[in-house]
Amino acid sequence: MKIVVLVKEVPDTYGDRKLSLETGLADRGASETVLDEIGERSLEVALSFADKHPGTEVVVLSMAPEGSAATVRKGLAMGAASAVHVADPELVGADLGLTAEVLAAAVQRTGFDLVIAGNLSTDGTGGVIPAMVAELLGVPQLTALVAVEITDGSVSGTRATDAGTMQVSAPLPAVISITEAMPDARFPNFKGIMAAKKKPFETVTLADLAIDAADPAAARSIVLAIAEKPPRSAGTKIVDEGDAGEKLADFLAQNRLV
Numbered sequence: 001m002k003i004v005v006l007v008k009e010v011p012d013t014y015g016d017r018k019l020s021l022e023t024g025l026a027d028r029g030a031s032e033t034v035l036d037e038i039g040e041r042s043l044e045v046a047l048s049f050a051d052k053h054p055g056t057e058v059v060v061l062s063m064a065p066e067g068s069a070a071t072v073r074k075g076l077a078m079g080a081a082s083a084v085h086v087a088d089p090e091l092v093g094a095d096l097g098l099t100a101e102v103l104a105a106a107v108q109r110t111g112f113d114l115v116i117a118g119n120l121s122t123d124g125t126g127g128v129i130p131a132m133v134a135e136l137l138g139v140p141q142l143t144a145l146v147a148v149e150i151t152d153g154s155v156s157g158t159r160a161t162d163a164g165t166m167q168v169s170a171p172l173p174a175v176i177s178i179t180e181a182m183p184d185a186r187f188p189n190f191k192g193i194m195a196a197k198k199k200p201f202e203t204v205t206l207a208d209l210a211i212d213a214a215d216p217a218a219a220r221s222i223v224l225a226i227a228e229k230p231p232r233s234a235g236t237k238i239v240d241e242g243d244a245g246e247k248l249a250d251f252l253a254q255n256r257l258v
């Protein structure tokens with residue numbers, strides 16, 4: 001069984017996250033960059049299965065700037081057998097379509113029985129990459145799983161919706177996306193960090209994947225304008241002088257909230 005886990009480098013959610021107002025890209029200098037937590041949870045799903053099923057090969061795959069190798073390597077320290085890092089200057093500002101095209105081509109090149117992704121990244125928050133990758137690979141996808149069971153020929157799991165839960169299943173090969181409700185990931189230990197230095201780490205370019213980022217025939221989206229979020233205003237304070245209820249009702253009515 002070969003499991004490819006899609007992991008993304010993101011600005012640390014505990015830090016000060018900013019957009020560059022010149023490029024629209026994440027301002028990587030504004031905060032620490034980390035492996036997205038949802039990617040770590042996806043990797044944990046694969047590693048937990050591999051722990052109990054010898055012969056399982058877990059590969060981490062990321063499309064990220066050249067300087068992100070150390071972040072991708074964390075996946076190896078956690079326990080993945082190998083890593084593939086797609087890095088190419090032509091990928092700066094890649095939209096969802098190009099990202100999915102690149103990831104699907106890299107997954108195809110690596111070979112796979114199962115692809116595990118997060119349902120939503122913490123920076124781009126597009127939430128569609130796993131579905132696009134599944135479509136391009138021509139395999140089924142199970143979305144937003146809160147529990148996963150992998151067998152030799154199939155993957156099944158639980159989807160939680162506002163109305164209840166549903167059990168879903170798909171034959172392999174398949175793509176699944178998981179949510180933050182999945183268990184926390186393991187921490188890399190010293191042995192894992194040392195072992196990671198000797199594990200296969202492949203850097204792949206667009207030429208290796210035979211993809212042209214500027215292909216005029218491909219549908220690509222571009223950023224037209226960028227604006228910073230306006231600072232939050234202080235809000236309205238209602239002091240109770242015996243008439244707070246009335247003032248509150250007036251405030252709600254004025255703001256068309258009732």
Ligand SMILES: Cc1cc2nc3c(=O)[nH]c(=O)nc-3n(C[C@H](O)[C@H](O)[C@H](O)COP(=O)(O)OP(=O)(O)OC[C@H]3O[C@@H](n4cnc5c(N)ncnc54)[C@H](O)[C@@H]3O)c2cc1C
Nearest residue numbers: 006025026063064091117118120121124125126127128129
């Ligand atoms: C040089 C360079 C600069 C980049 N700069 C930015 C940037 O400034 N801001 C930004 O948001 N993105 C950036 N990216 C990454 C890329 O453009 C986005 O990953 C992509 O658009 C996906 O958007 P999303 O996070 O909204 O996807 P979502 O659909 O929200 O992601 C869901 C899941 O898909 C998988 N996934 C998504 N993206 C990747 C990826 N790149 N590699 C592996 N798995 C992935 C993960 O499992 C993730 O949990 C950059 C990439 C490169 C190579």
